[in-house]
Amino acid sequence: MEISPDAIVFWRWGVVSLNATILFTWIVMALMAAVSWLVTRKLAEGTKLTRWQNLLEVLVTGIEGQIRDVSHQEPRLFLPFVGTLFLFIALSNLLSIVPGYLPPTGSLSTTTSLALSVFIAVPFFGFSKQGGKGYLRHYITPSIFMLPFNIMGELSRTVALAVRLFGNVMSGTMIVAILLSIVPLLFPVVMQLLGLLVGLIQAYIFAVLAMVYVASATQTYHEKELEKNKKGDK
Amino acid sequence: MLIDWFTVFAQIVNFLILIWLLNKFLYGPIIAAMDRREEKIALRLQEAGQKGDEAAKEMALYRQKNEEITKRREEMLSQAREDAERLRKELAGKAREEVGEVRKRWHEAIKQEKDSFLKELKKRAGKQVYAIARRALTDLSDSDLERRITSVFIKQIEGLDKGRRRKLADAIRQSGQTVIISSASQLDMNVKQQITRTVHDHLLTSIDVHYETSPHILCGIELKASGYVLGWNLGEYLKTLEEELSRALEKESAEK
Numbered sequence: 227m228e229i230s231p232d233a234i235v236f237w238r239w240g241v242v243s244l245n246a247t248i249l250f251t252w253i254v255m256a257l258m259a260a261v262s263w264l265v266t267r268k269l270a271e272g273t274k275l276t277r278w279q280n281l282l283e284v285l286v287t288g289i290e291g292q293i294r295d296v297s298h299q300e301p302r303l304f305l306p307f308v309g310t311l312f313l314f315i316a317l318s319n320l321l322s323i324v325p326g327y328l329p330p331t332g333s334l335s336t337t338t339s340l341a342l343s344v345f346i347a348v349p350f351f352g353f354s355k356q357g358g359k360g361y362l363r364h365y366i367t368p369s370i371f372m373l374p375f376n377i378m379g380e381l382s383r384t385v386a387l388a389v390r391l392f393g394n395v396m397s398g399t400m401i402v403a404i405l406l407s408i409v410p411l412l413f414p415v416v417m418q419l420l421g422l423l424v425g426l427i428q429a430y431i432f433a434v435l436a437m438v439y440v441a442s443a444t445q446t447y448h449e450k451e452l453e454k455n456k457k458g459d460k
Numbered sequence: 461m462l463i464d465w466f467t468v469f470a471q472i473v474n475f476l477i478l479i480w481l482l483n484k485f486l487y488g489p490i491i492a493a494m495d496r497r498e499e500k501i502a503l504r505l506q507e508a509g510q511k512g513d514e515a516a517k518e519m520a521l522y523r524q525k526n527e528e529i530t531k532r533r534e535e536m537l538s539q540a541r542e543d544a545e546r547l548r549k550e551l552a553g554k555a556r557e558e559v560g561e562v563r564k565r566w567h568e569a570i571k572q573e574k575d576s577f578l579k580e581l582k583k584r585a586g587k588q589v590y591a592i593a594r595r596a597l598t599d600l601s602d603s604d605l606e607r608r609i610t611s612v613f614i615k616q617i618e619g620l621d622k623g624r625r626r627k628l629a630d631a632i633r634q635s636g637q638t639v640i641i642s643s644a645s646q647l648d649m650n651v652k653q654q655i656t657r658t659v660h661d662h663l664l665t666s667i668d669v670h671y672e673t674s675p676h677i678l679c680g681i682e683l684k685a686s687g688y689v690l691g692w693n694l695g696e697y698l699k700t701l702e703e704e705l706s707r708a709l710e711k712e713s714a715e716k
Contacts, residue, residue: 263485335463339470
């Protein structure tokens with residue numbers, strides 16, 4: 227029994243290999259892109275919507291709302307990144323109900339790559355919003371002595387992101403697999419349902435945490451002060 | 461090792477591609493559509509607001525017009541009421557006048573009718589009384605009555621006061637010293653002589669006395685001289701009776 231879908235390799239040429247993780251990622255990507263394309267091909271701008279358009283609009287506005295709640299900033303800039311993180315992880319996890327499907331998020335390589343993306347995105351958004359100086363000052367607050375701790379914190383939370391998602395998804399898949407061999411009927415279904423719930427929650431947690439990191443990097447000093455004052459008033 | 465670094469790299473690339481794909485096919489179009497819809501809704505709301513304002517203006521205008529119409533109607537109604545009242549009064553007055561006129565005419569007609577009836581009645585009654593009396597007197601008249609009448613006539617001449625006597629004498633002189641004694645029937649010679657003597661004694665001595673019978677005199681004797689008449693005539697009494705009778709009838713009808 228394989229722990230990671232990385233181990234299932236269909237084709238290999240040197241370091242380049244086509245494993246189950248990449249394959250299923252492509253399938254998820256294709257599915258998402260196809261559904262999006264099909265639905266957004268004919269968008270209604272009036273008050274009458276198709277069900278699919280309505281669903282996608284609810285999704286998009288829901289994500290926007292969450293981003294706004296977490297970051298207290300305009301969500302349009304972060305929507306593609308955070309939204310894609312959430313949708314990709316959620317769909318990858320939800321599809322695990324399909325027999326024969328292995329969630330790409332159950333591979334530590336995938337979760338690492340997503341965590342690395344967040345790791346890169348944080349300074350990227352920080353630079354673009356505050357400028358280099360503003361962002362870098364963030365590492366030496368409240369004093370220069372905090373610099374190593376801030377860097378360690380940045381690294382450790384990236385690792386935590388990757389391992390948390392991997393552990394949850396992998397454990398869900400593993401538990402179902404193990405239970406199937408012990409109690410083949412009914413109980414695995416319950417666990418699978420639980421797995422779906424956990425998968426969705428993990429997608430939410432991953433996206434929200436990514437947003438929190440990005441938001442902390444993009445919030446200017448002035449904005450932070452304002453927020454502190456608001457909390458003080460309450 | 462659970463991490464395959466090639467897969468990590470490939471997944472990062474996949475993830476970036478997915479972001480691009482979703483941005484192109486999902487977020488972009490959906491957000492654009494939502495923005496356009498919001499714009500449209502805002503536009504519609506604005507239009508609705510404008511229309512609402514216009515409607516409110518129109519409503520205010522119509523309300524004002526309505527009020528004006530109501531006011532005007534009230535005015536017209538009160539005017540019409542006044543006109544009707546005036547006309548009613550006028551007509552009632554006219555009707556009253558007409559009724560008064562008719563009543564007056566009616567009263568006049570009744571009065572005329574009554575008058576003519578009374579006149580007729582009077583006439584007939586008088587005539588009847590007269591006729592009866594005449595008939596009765598004719599039946600009664602004989603020499604004795606004649607004598608009595610003559611004696612009354614003679615007493616009348618004898619009893620004339622000075623003034624009247626002079627007037628009578630003047631009248632006789634004017635008529636050429638002639639007096640005419642009229643009676644209902646032919647008088648006896650004795651009676652004629654007695655009368656002639658009395659006239660000569662009490663009035664003028666040198667006058668002619670003519671005797672004649674007159675159907676107008678019912679019962680009695682008359683002395684005529686140039687318009688002056690003296691005598692006793694039952695016709696006079698009857699005339700007086702007739703007059704009295706008609707006066708009594710008139711009084712009675714007036715009391716009614």
